[in-house]
Amino acid sequence: MLNARKNRFYKRLFEIIPGFLTWSTLITLITLAIVKPVLAAIFVITFDLYWVIRISYLTSLLLFAHRRLERAKGVDWLKKCAFVGDHDGLGYKNIYHAVLFPAYKEGLDILTASISALENSNYPKDKIIVVLSVEARAGDQVQGNALELKERYKDKFFKFIVTSHPDSIPGESRVKGANATWGAKVLRNFLDSEKIDYEHVVLSCFDADTCVEREYFSCLAYHYLTNPNRTHSSYQPIPVYNNNIWHARSIARILELGSSFMQMIETMRLEKFVTFSSHSMSFKTLVDVDYWPVDMISDDSVIYWRCFLYFNGDYSVIPMYVTVSMDVATGVTILETIAKQYRQKRRWAWGVENFPYLMLGFMENRNIPLTKKIRRAFHILESHYTWAVWAIIITFIAPLPIIFGGGLFARTAIGYNLPSVSAALFRVSLFTIFICIFVTMKLIPPRPKDVKPQKKLKMIAQWFISPLVAALLGSAPAVDAQTRLMLGKYMHFHITEKSRKKLK
Amino acid sequence: MIGSDKIFRMAGFYFSALSFLIILPIVLSYSLGYKIDYKAFKIYKTGIIYINSQPSGASVLVNGKLYKDPTPAQIEELKPGIYKIEVKREGFYAWEGELVVEPNMATRADKIVLFPVTREMKILGKLDVMDFMISDSNYLYYFTNSGLFRSATDGSGLKKISSYSAWPNKMNGKKFSPDGDKILYFNDNIVFVAYLTAEKNAAKEKYETRVEEVLKSPDSIIDAFWYYDSGYIIAVTDKDVKVIELRGGMIRNIASLYRFSSKPGSLYYDEKSDSLYFTDIKVDPGLESKRHLYRLDLRRTFFDSLRELLLNKETGVERSKK
Numbered sequence: 001m002l003n004a005r006k007n008r009f010y011k012r013l014f015e016i017i018p019g020f021l022t023w024s025t026l027i028t029l030i031t032l033a034i035v036k037p038v039l040a041a042i043f044v045i046t047f048d049l050y051w052v053i054r055i056s057y058l059t060s061l062l063l064f065a066h067r068r069l070e071r072a073k074g075v076d077w078l079k080k081c082a083f084v085g086d087h088d089g090l091g092y093k094n095i096y097h098a099v100l101f102p103a104y105k106e107g108l109d110i111l112t113a114s115i116s117a118l119e120n121s122n123y124p125k126d127k128i129i130v131v132l133s134v135e136a137r138a139g140d141q142v143q144g145n146a147l148e149l150k151e152r153y154k155d156k157f158f159k160f161i162v163t164s165h166p167d168s169i170p171g172e173s174r175v176k177g178a179n180a181t182w183g184a185k186v187l188r189n190f191l192d193s194e195k196i197d198y199e200h201v202v203l204s205c206f207d208a209d210t211c212v213e214r215e216y217f218s219c220l221a222y223h224y225l226t227n228p229n230r231t232h233s234s235y236q237p238i239p240v241y242n243n244n245i246w247h248a249r250s251i252a253r254i255l256e257l258g259s260s261f262m263q264m265i266e267t268m269r270l271e272k273f274v275t276f277s278s279h280s281m282s283f284k285t286l287v288d289v290d291y292w293p294v295d296m297i298s299d300d301s302v303i304y305w306r307c308f309l310y311f312n313g314d315y316s317v318i319p320m321y322v323t324v325s326m327d328v329a330t331g332v333t334i335l336e337t338i339a340k341q342y343r344q345k346r347r348w349a350w351g352v353e354n355f356p357y358l359m360l361g362f363m364e365n366r367n368i369p370l371t372k373k374i375r376r377a378f379h380i381l382e383s384h385y386t387w388a389v390w391a392i393i394i395t396f397i398a399p400l401p402i403i404f405g406g407g408l409f410a411r412t413a414i415g416y417n418l419p420s421v422s423a424a425l426f427r428v429s430l431f432t433i434f435i436c437i438f439v440t441m442k443l444i445p446p447r448p449k450d451v452k453p454q455k456k457l458k459m460i461a462q463w464f465i466s467p468l469v470a471a472l473l474g475s476a477p478a479v480d481a482q483t484r485l486m487l488g489k490y491m492h493f494h495i496t497e498k499s500r501k502k503l504k
Numbered sequence: 505m506i507g508s509d510k511i512f513r514m515a516g517f518y519f520s521a522l523s524f525l526i527i528l529p530i531v532l533s534y535s536l537g538y539k540i541d542y543k544a545f546k547i548y549k550t551g552i553i554y555i556n557s558q559p560s561g562a563s564v565l566v567n568g569k570l571y572k573d574p575t576p577a578q579i580e581e582l583k584p585g586i587y588k589i590e591v592k593r594e595g596f597y598a599w600e601g602e603l604v605v606e607p608n609m610a611t612r613a614d615k616i617v618l619f620p621v622t623r624e625m626k627i628l629g630k631l632d633v634m635d636f637m638i639s640d641s642n643y644l645y646y647f648t649n650s651g652l653f654r655s656a657t658d659g660s661g662l663k664k665i666s667s668y669s670a671w672p673n674k675m676n677g678k679k680f681s682p683d684g685d686k687i688l689y690f691n692d693n694i695v696f697v698a699y700l701t702a703e704k705n706a707a708k709e710k711y712e713t714r715v716e717e718v719l720k721s722p723d724s725i726i727d728a729f730w731y732y733d734s735g736y737i738i739a740v741t742d743k744d745v746k747v748i749e750l751r752g753g754m755i756r757n758i759a760s761l762y763r764f765s766s767k768p769g770s771l772y773y774d775e776k777s778d779s780l781y782f783t784d785i786k787v788d789p790g791l792e793s794k795r796h797l798y799r800l801d802l803r804r805t806f807f808d809s810l811r812e813l814l815l816n817k818e819t820g821v822e823r824s825k826k
Binding site for chain 1: 550610
């Protein structure tokens, strides 16, 4: 065990590393562009090529993930559950689904839609427990809404629990993980009172706006049943942002679709796969690992790492090719949308806090093989590092050798070729836009009646502004998050306001 | 994971990695100006010539051989050396030149202008023209023995605007006033102003341009230019710098701003600083005479002079010291 002083030192060290790497890269490249523009140009071309090949590869994975999603659409998962029968004394008829909604100030319209989706699922409702854990600090109105929902739905499910998470519990921060932990503990009390085995309960921790598709719980039950390592796994659906996609701003749509695509791609890269947003796991596992950390923002991914450390690296994420739909974080105006998206992406990028968490865990855990530790640490560091630098390098650093290089650099062959080579590589990457358009049109729900048919064209055309959106919001939130972590200016949980207002 | 997908994914990953490793040296060597000779298994340095012409679409010949692309053309993978380049287009004079190609460098010849062989020649106005001017408002003015004429720059709309024809045989300089209403011209001893805005000629009962002699100087006039929003003229003679106030039909104020010690060598009026720069020899008793560069701040001096004029004193200015 590390003593407290050493622990603090290493924690700060690992908090500094991602931001340090990012800033070192950016400063080195800017300096290089001024002092040695030829070297900077060589780097820019190398990075451009790497990026084109990388996105080509990832786009091909997106196509395959999409093919799997399409294949899974026609599957009758409930039938499959019945067909597989009992596994280790566990059959779908004695599996309970507990759905936990840690909520803050989400309106009644948002929560009603999410709970109605549970009601519309094809899984037996007498096996579904709903836990709505609202923040006490959210006020009486929110508590009232929760009780109204309970009144409306209490007879629809096996149990509908409403609980209020008290503010200012010692050791807790105002983060979603604290609320979720509170809700899970209330659920535990209920399960204990009903004498339900924790292993028979699959817990789905959902954002308040998460709407499941009809087959979600059947699909989840099937994967849970058939997985011999079921308590050493999390179950990740594909998050889509279909709830209000037809009414959201183009910038927000592109970014959220991009997030969905990334999750689809990740399902093809299981060695890197980490839980994200709404997902499910065995309640037994959750109790074993002592719930979510109550002082970390990135609850969705940190719970995976917590399990990974607890089970000495023997923990994985099982992709499920069913979707859960959430709201696009959009605003009434473009500026409001950009601000909301920026804050949301910065919160996601704050997932970099998992790196020091994991590294400290690795230092204490001697049972995880070193190669596995190195691989996982590299993956997490590389993904956050790449996120923070790629758009800045491609958009802002690439032209610097020409700007700072002066006449002499412009006379060199590489100075002359840099713009045309970069442009040619960019043109090559344009084909990925057409694949994104194709997958978008397959993924989005049918056009609502109040939306004009021309909007479909906008759904296609929006992808051509994606390089601009990437330049604007691609890397900046990640640099922001890493810089804050590096400087020890820790972020507070900022809830992305979800609303289904129509645009002006 | 579905078996075939896993195989695909692995194949895709290794294919991507291999593609990167293969394509990168090719792209970098191309960008840096290296050429790989696969047969000889050698890498050598090359250079680039970029040629563009106005008009574009001209044929390019490199050492006498026609290059595949017309201008704008990028000729790559050239071994270092001197290349004879010809740029040709029908109906235009050819451009020829020798361009040096250096290793890993790009040589640009992108400002080549091809001049047309057949030029349209057009007689404008068909007048016996002594001299002419083009104004900022795109009018051509013809100074002729039968008067002052004006037309558009293509010669159309020719119109006699004055019968005045006593132009000096020699015009040392001529300038439009900033307001575009007047022309100043001068010969060795006289500064004239032609008022282009037609005025009613009382004697002849018709409207026409008027010409005035605004300065008749016994000294040689070196330069004259407009000053203070077309209301004044600064005239530089070999003896002094004068300011002439223009007041049509009235007694004019003429003041000497500065008297040269010797004939000024070089002279330059800078509009930005509103100053006259000139060289003059300052004679200091007991000291060696030297030609210095002086700056005359006209604005300050001009208003000082005006004030003195108004006070009816003899004018004079200090030399501005550098």
